[in-house]
Amino acid sequence: MTTAAAIDLSTSVGSLRLRNPIIAASGTFGYGAEFAHLVNLNALGAFVVKGLSREPIEGAPAPRVVETASGMLNAIGLQNVGVRAFVAEKLPVLRKYDTPVIANVFGYAIEDYVEVIRILEDAEGLAAYELNISCPNVKKGGMQFGCDPSMVSEVVAAARRAAAKRPLWVKLTPLVTDIGLIARSAAEAGADALTVANTFPAMAIDYRTGKSRLGNPTGGLSGPAIKPITLKLVWEVHKAVKIPVVGLGGVERVDDVLDYLSVGASAVQVGTASFSDPTVTQRLVNGLEDAISQAKAFTIKEIMTNFSAKIG
Numbered sequence: 001m002t003t004a005a006a007i008d009l010s011t012s013v014g015s016l017r018l019r020n021p022i023i024a025a026s027g028t029f030g031y032g033a034e035f036a037h038l039v040n041l042n043a044l045g046a047f048v049v050k051g052l053s054r055e056p057i058e059g060a061p062a063p064r065v066v067e068t069a070s071g072m073l074n075a076i077g078l079q080n081v082g083v084r085a086f087v088a089e090k091l092p093v094l095r096k097y098d099t100p101v102i103a104n105v106f107g108y109a110i111e112d113y114v115e116v117i118r119i120l121e122d123a124e125g126l127a128a129y130e131l132n133i134s135c136p137n138v139k140k141g142g143m144q145f146g147c148d149p150s151m152v153s154e155v156v157a158a159a160r161r162a163a164a165k166r167p168l169w170v171k172l173t174p175l176v177t178d179i180g181l182i183a184r185s186a187a188e189a190g191a192d193a194l195t196v197a198n199t200f201p202a203m204a205i206d207y208r209t210g211k212s213r214l215g216n217p218t219g220g221l222s223g224p225a226i227k228p229i230t231l232k233l234v235w236e237v238h239k240a241v242k243i244p245v246v247g248l249g250g251v252e253r254v255d256d257v258l259d260y261l262s263v264g265a266s267a268v269q270v271g272t273a274s275f276s277d278p279t280v281t282q283r284l285v286n287g288l289e290d291a292i293s294q295a296k297a298f299t300i301k302e303i304m305t306n307f308s309a310k311i312g
């Protein structure tokens, strides 16, 4: 029997060393500081801030979130303060924490992504970039960047050139026919790690009123409802590329964390669960030592090879 004292929770996502594999996911943890009275930010592996764009975005009309069976649908419309206000007002507060802060970046054209990264490159206090490529490319008729291997290649290569200072993670969209192909395009274009995955396009309506239950006609599905699907995607991506994978989708309990690690994820992100329990990230960190001990392991690496060693 292993003892909790012997357990090493640390992990690495490429060159980025984390004290544990629990990362708060973009869009569900504000700009980090909002959670400081609920969670010890210095206990987390890392946190990803709300997606940042070139200019501030007001976002979508209310209601922006709605509960669905075992999940949640959101249409926030990528509301954010804009990259310049983030650097001037939010980042200085985050510098006092000893936890890696990851900037989630998005745009509607390749130049947008490049410009946001260029501005962040001049700022201190960030550990990595995470590129959200589940956005419509306005120059290609609104098709999502993340759905097409050549567009993935183009946007990742451009971001890579701009991101000279820091690791570049690319967050994949889940709704593609062959995620391995998309993952390879991102890796070949210079991604340091892949985050798998973003929300699933979905809808919830009220047939009585004939209206969407969201302010927008459609939204993104997240939470436990998507976990079995994203778990498979993480497994597929891990087999397709050599770079590290960060898994997410419906992580609520310590068992969910170990499931993602077992299919090869180097770390996990926690999103929707923070809505029902804002302290969940801290709770997961606290429960991890015991869970790893019960799995008769000492390190995250040992858990990561669990499933692949047995199934492939």
Ligand SMILES: Cc1cc2nc3c(=O)[nH]c(=O)nc-3n(C[C@H](O)[C@H](O)[C@H](O)COP(=O)(O)O)c2cc1C
Pocket: 025, 026, 027, 028, 050, 051, 065, 072, 074, 076, 078, 104, 132, 171, 197, 198, 199, 221, 222, 223, 224, 226, 248, 249, 250, 251, 269, 270, 271, 272, 273
């Ligand atoms: C309210 C809300 C806002 C989100 N905003 C972003 C965002 O700005 N950028 C991004 O890459 N992902 C965003 N996401 C997606 C989450 O980071 C995550 O990929 C997704 O919710 C799946 O994980 P979960 O099931 O743990 O929530 C958002 C999700 C939710 C629920």
